[in-house]
Amino acid sequence: MELCRVAIAGFGAVGRSTAGLLLDRRARYRDVYGVEVRLVAVCASRAGLVDPAGLEPERFDDLEPGLSGPDVIEASGADVLIEAGPSDHRTGRPGLAYLERALSGGRDAIVISKGALARDGARLRALARRSAATIKVSGAAGAALPTVDLLDHNLLGSEVLGVEGVLNATTNYLLDAMMARGVGFEAALREAQAGGFAESDPRDDVEGWDTARKLVILAGFGLGAELSISDLEVRGIQSVTEEQIAGWRSDGLVPKLVGRLWRDEAGAFRGGVGVDAYPLTDPLARLPGKTKAIRVTTDGMGEIVAIGCGAEPLATASAALKDFEHILAARAGRLRPA
Template identity: 55%
Template structure:
C-alpha cells in the first residue's frame, strides 16, 4: 500500500478539525485510494510535533515549544501540506512562507487561509505550475459552499459573465437579526459574539473585507483574473441602521452584503456592498449564517448554490475534499 505523508501548518480550530477528520478517515482512504495516509508533522505559531512513523491524535495535545516554521515542518518531507494558519489579507503571513516553500519543493499544497492567496495569488499559481505540485484552495473560498469547483469544472462549457455572492456568514447573520427582530447592529453583534459566530474584533467581516478576499480568490483562481484588493470598491454594513432596514422592507426589499465580479471583454470589475434584494429573489431567502453564490453564464443560464454549514468542520471538510482530489491524481 502506498504511503502518503501529510503536514499541517496551523493547529487552531480549523487545523485541529482537519487532523481529527484525517484520523477518522484513514480507513476510508486506504479502501478508496489504496494509500496509507500518515500525519507526520503539525505546528502552530510557537509549538509543534513530528514523527516519521506518523502522529497519533493525542500528540496534538502535547506539542513541543520551538518546533515550528517552514524549516521544521517541511524538513519532514511531506507529500502534501495543508496550510490552515491565521490569515492576514495585507501581508499573507504566516501562511505565505509555508505555501511558497512547499510548492518550490514540489509538495502538493491545500490552502485554507485566505491571506497568501489574496496577497500573492499569481506568484503562488506560478510556483505550482513551475514545480508541478498540485494546488487546491477550496477551504479558502466560503467553506462548504460549492464555489471554486463550480467555476473551475462544472461551468467549463460556457463563458461566465458574473459571479455574485453572500459570502460572509457573520454579516448575513447580523443583517438577518436586524431585519427580522429589529435589533440594532450593536445588539446583533453582541448576540453573535456570545454565540461564537462573530470574532471579538469583527471589523474584517463588518467592513466587507472578508467578502472581498473570498471573491478575489474566486475570480483569480476560478476565472483567471488578476485582481488585487485595490481593484475592489468595498463598503460594509457598519453604517446600516434599523431605520434603513425598515424602509427597505416597506418597499419589499431585503438588505444583503453582496460581493460581485463582472467581466466583459476581458475587463473585470469588482465590488462589495449592501444591496436591496427583492423579497422574491432567492438571495432574500438566504438568512442566518447561510451563504450563497450566483453565477451568470452565456450558455448555461444562471446557477445558484446555497450552503448552511458548521464551521470549522465545514472548512476542514472542504479542505479534505481537496485532499481526495489530489489522491485521485497521485495514488
C-alpha cells in the same frame, strides 16, 4: 500501498478539526484510492510535532516548543501541506512562507487561510505551475459552500458572465437579525460574538474585507482574473441605518452584503463589495442566519445558484479534505488536477 504524508501548518480550531477528520477517514482513503495517509507533522505558532511514523490524536496536546516553521514541514518529508494558520492580510504571513516553501519544492498545498492567497495568489499559482504542484483553496473561498469547484468542474467549458455571492456568514446573520427581528446592529453583533461566530474585533467582516478577499481568491483561482483588493470598491454594513432597514422592509426587499464580479466592455472582470437589496422572490433574499450562497451566470447553462451552511470548524475542515480527495483522485489517475 502508496504512502501519502501530510503536514498541517496552523493548529488552532480549524487545524485540529482537519487533523482529526483526516485521521478518521484513513480507511476511506485506503479503500477508495489505495493510499495509506499518514499525518507526519503539525505546527502551531511556536510549537509542533513531527513523527515520520505518523501522529495520533492523543498526542495533539503535547506539542514540543520550537517545532514550527517551513523548515519543520520540509524536514518532515510531507507530500501535501494543509495551511490552516492565521495570517496577516497585509503581508500574507506566516502562511505565505509555508506555501512558498511547499510549492517551490513540488509539494501539493491545500490552503484554508485567506491572507497569502489574496495578497500573492498569482505568484503562488506560478510557483505551483513551475514545480508541477497542485494548489487547492476551497477552505479559503467559501468553506462548505462550493465556489471554485463550481467553476472548475461543474461549469467547465461555459463562459462565466458574472458572479455574485453572499460570502460572509457573520454579516448575513447581522442583517438577518436586523431585518427579521428588528434587532439593532450593536445588539445583533453582541449575539453573534456570544455565539462564537463573530470576532471580538468584527471590522474585517462588517466592513466587507473578508468578502473582498474571498472575491479576489475566487476571481484568481476560479476565473483566472488577476484582481487585487485595491481593484475593488469595498463597502460594508457598518453604515446601514435603522431608516434603511425600515425602508427595505416597507418595499419588500432584503439587504445582503454581496461580493460581485462582472465583465466590463472589454471582457475583463471587475469586482466590488457592497450592500444590495433583493426582492423576496430572489434566492439570495431567502438566506437565513449564517447561510452563504453564490450565483454564477453563464452563456450556456444560465444561472446556477449554490447555497450552504455548515457548522464550523467542521465545515471548513471538510472543505479542505474535499480538496485533499481531489488530489488523491488526480494521483490515482481518476481526475484531472484542477
